[in-house]
Amino acid sequence: MAIRSTRWLAVAASLSLVVAACAGAASPAPQSEAPGTSAAPSPAPVASPEGPPTYATWEEVLAAASGTTVNWFMWGGSDVINENVDNDIGKPLKEQFNVTLNRVPINDTADAVNQVLNESAAGVKTGGSIDLIWINGENFRTLKEANLLYGPWAEDLPNAIYVPWGDGAIDFDFGTPVEGYESPWGHAQFVFEYDSAVVSEPPTTFEALQEWIHANPGQFTYPAIPDFIGSVFVRHLFYWAAGGPEPFLGAFDQAVFDQYAPKVWDYLNDIEPDLWREGTTYPQGPAMSDLLANKEVAFNMAYAPGNASLQISQGVYPESIRTFVMESGTLSNNNYVAIPFNAANPAGAMVLANLILSPELQLAMADPDRWGWEIPTDPATWPADAQQQLASFKRGVATLSAEELAAAALPEPRAEWVTKMEAGWIENVLEK
């Protein structure tokens, strides 16, 4: 009998694991996604957060942060960014503020959002595992609307004086009011990348692009939605169809959508037969770099004006790659850092968020030989020597000038438009 009951115990133990595994079937699961960008599903309503630590002065924040560790969840796909974050942010954070950086590399920001949603569902109101998230757009909206963010704090940082708060481009993140619940870190703008060895004169209007595609079948494509870059390309076409971004900056309006959408779908269906592989398939976002590098296609797109220069210096792209933007302008946004409502170490997170706004670090980020990023702070507010240093930087070989980019910048649409445009593409282009 003893043997028999042990057997049953073992079977029961295995089964309990199985049952536990299936118990979570009702929980939200993330959709498939582009790296670091897709949105987590909207959460069920949750109880409002309670009892996060608050600080009256910046000195109190510094004192509370000293000796702590900050768990920063961020997309970890770029070795350059990983090294820069560890060296240029992690080291001064430790040396100047005695704060240790634990950079947690994730594949998708939605993973971090799900972590916060789950902790909230489990009633973890303090001591959460995430102190800071690299975030924007849909993911920010999800957490803010669920009341799962710590704050407001961003406009109270000492270095917030360098941030152009009050400018709509900073105050709204894909149409969601920021209201001090996240602090800017980087600026991004959408550019087309092309191989100047193949394309002598890049098409800078969508009409010219359409002609070029028909004249050069198989040489152009764009990543399939839900890829982030593919989604931006479709948004860009909506701006073209409507003659500008204005109709999409307010709340979603089906009539407005129906007015412009057919022109976009017609355009995309018209070019489809002359796309890469006759448009029978669309590549994944990261694969586009390989397609361009291997001259299978002549164009790629990036939401980072310095990406092409960086890829050339990394040996991924050939030397002949250059970038351009459409004459009618190009999409731009800022990315931010936000603190979850239950962060174990909001003080350390704020010290980090403050550090990355400092002119020293923004200079490092703007340096094409180090980060090669666009920056969200206003250099006019910096000390004179920092401004001079910025002016002395040479742009990357394939990067457009700051003036050209600034002049072309268009705001992103409100987040709910993005969802509708993506769904519309799948229905009207992919499945046609």
Place this chain on the structure above:
Amino acid sequence: MTHIGVVAIVLSVGLPLLALVIWSFAFRWTFPDLLPSEWGGSAWTYTFGPNSRVVEGLWNSLVIGLVVTALAIAVGLPAGRALGLSDFRGKTLVEWLLLMPIIVPPIVATMGIHITFIRLGLAGTYLGVSLVHLIPTIPYFVLIMASVFSNYGVELEETARTLGANRRQVFLRVMLPAIMPGIVVASMFTFLISWSQYVTTLLIGSGRIITLPLVLFPVISGGNQANAAAISLVFVAPAIIVLILSSRKLSQDSAIMGGFGRL
């Protein structure tokens, strides 16, 4: 015939690895060049440098994989024996339930478990991550052991008992030698499944436990092929070592392994 088979296996395993090795030393390698036009070791410097967290991930993956394998043996061996040797009411139901974690996507299961583990204080701990790795591994372990035990002659144990062997001797000298190849195969599966877990580790580990897949997957999505190749080679190395070691162990033919063929 055997020679052709060996060559086919070596080619099919070796050629993709060779491509990875070349990629890991490539600086610029574009179509239609047969070999990289520029070479460099920066991918390996990054891989074993402090910023990639590969070494830390390697150790964590190793420790967790071994703990998971030990736990799987402790739970799966008795369960496999019960399912392989005994008939009881509801056996099909039990087998079907055991398969559930393979059928249900692990992300769905883990989301639910995550909430429970946070409440129990298991999130962000090595034990928590090891326990959650049991979910996708136990079904394989138990099913392999059940099939091994269904070919196992329990009469041998009875014979040994009538010849005066005590229970411990029967276990160590009759059962264990007979099922050892099965345990090796099942442990190998378990270790490798644990080794490749991403979503479960990310959620339950809460960013505090960094394993190799957590480091590797974002790099693959990042588009730097050389780095991805170098870290991938670190990632597949244990699998190849395990394969070589276990195939040597299993090459001594064993009747009980009839269902698996020779490795």
